[in-house]
Amino acid sequence: MNTVALAVTDGMLHFELSMAYEVFGSAPAGLAGPWYNLVVCGPGAVRAGRFGLEPDHGLDRLPRADTVIVPGWADVDEEPPADLVDAVRTAHEAGARVASLCTGAFVLAAAGLLDGRRATTHWAHTRDLAARYPKVEVDPDVLYVDNGSVLTSAGKAAAMDLCLHLVRLDRGSSIANAVARRLVVPPHRDGGQAQFVTAPVPAPDNHPLAELFPWVIKRLNHPLTVEDLARRARMSSRHLGRHFRSATGTTPLQWLLTQRIRHAQELLETTDDSVETIAAASGMGTATTLRRHFNRTVGVPPDTYRRTFRSRTRSDPNAGLQHHQRP
CATH class of the missing domain: 3.40.50.880 (Class I glutamine amidotransferase (GATase) domain)
Incomplete structure (x- = not known):
């Protein structure tokens, strides 16, 4: 197919x-x-x-x-x-x-x-x-x-x-x-809907948050706050919020949640880790918290998402077309 x-x-x-x-x-x-x-x-x-x-x-x-x-x-x-x-x-x-x-x-x-x-x-x-x-x-x-x-x-x-x-x-x-x-296009953009592609467009190199984004991505397993991000960016929380709106169209907390969900998606696709382990690795704390946010954002529970994508991305990433039916 x-x-x-x-x-x-x-x-x-x-x-x-x-x-x-x-x-x-x-x-x-x-x-x-x-x-x-x-x-x-x-x-x-x-x-x-x-x-x-x-x-x-x-x-x-x-x-x-x-x-x-x-x-x-x-x-x-x-x-x-x-x-x-x-x-x-x-x-x-x-x-x-x-x-x-x-x-x-x-x-x-x-x-x-x-x-x-x-x-x-x-x-x-x-x-x-x-x-x-x-x-x-x-x-x-x-x-x-x-x-x-x-x-x-x-x-x-x-x-x-x-x-x-x-x-x-x-x-x-x-x-x-x-x-x-x-x-030469961003692979993911946040369109404000529960879709399977959820990461926003990265900021250009000269944007005030250009160095902050990769720093956060490397630390998603940590309990980061808006104050932590503002301190790292060397600006007030209010200015941080304005720059986030300009670069991503959303708030720092929503952007951070999006990155955590996206990281959880990748782990579900590429590892055998339990939902509890993935929750910790993505900074969601508990499996219950991950399931709640994941279901609301992606539209399906983590286990269902894994069944949909894991076989293609781990065992046969070049498999033919398969239709995806949302529940």
Whole structure:
């Protein structure tokens, strides 16, 4: 299960299309084993922005793909082509995981795949999506929404977040990080939702907190406080909070909790340590505390998370695609 199909037609946004092509079309350096089999499917020669594109297959190829990605749709005021909508719906009914990038959500909504589901799209078009498709629960404040077999992303750069999220679900965090390094993008960003990618964008080298972040990461097993961080950064707690907002969009305590959860995720993926041991190593204190925060942040308990990811990241990190269903 390793075929990713890009569903294209006239009017697709070339930025999101190119982004998905880069992620799924080129394996990271040093990868042992096969990468995704990427195919481009469309009704014939199409235009994406100012660029022409000759698909590999027709839209009838979509139902045989494991993952179907619908890039951004340029003219959201018009109904998407019926043949594209029908092909995407048929692919999902055949068992494909379907993901939209940016305004590609309008294609999924037209296909009925978002009815009764939470979804997102570019912030400038969330109201239009909600008004046109009232059965969709539109969330304008997140980077992406993962419903298991149906995923949607917000605009532009959030498409990369969703693509890396898919790689991480399929291949594990180390492979997703390798892809992010090749593309020179942060592997994780905090989108304000319970998602499986939870670490915020690091501050640039010249930021006042640039030295503080790695110092904290090395000491997650210690009971750090805001005062400890402020003292290390040589600033008041108030100034620390302002710089954290500027660099991460969140508070020092929330950022610290995010790092602890992220470290716990890595340990669950890569070690046989008990939840109690991981709680101590990540600075959460007790297994009860870790389970409470982990479940609230990630959306599943630590044991469930380990069962989902551990086999792929430890025994076979290059295993084929596996669909992830949220409980």
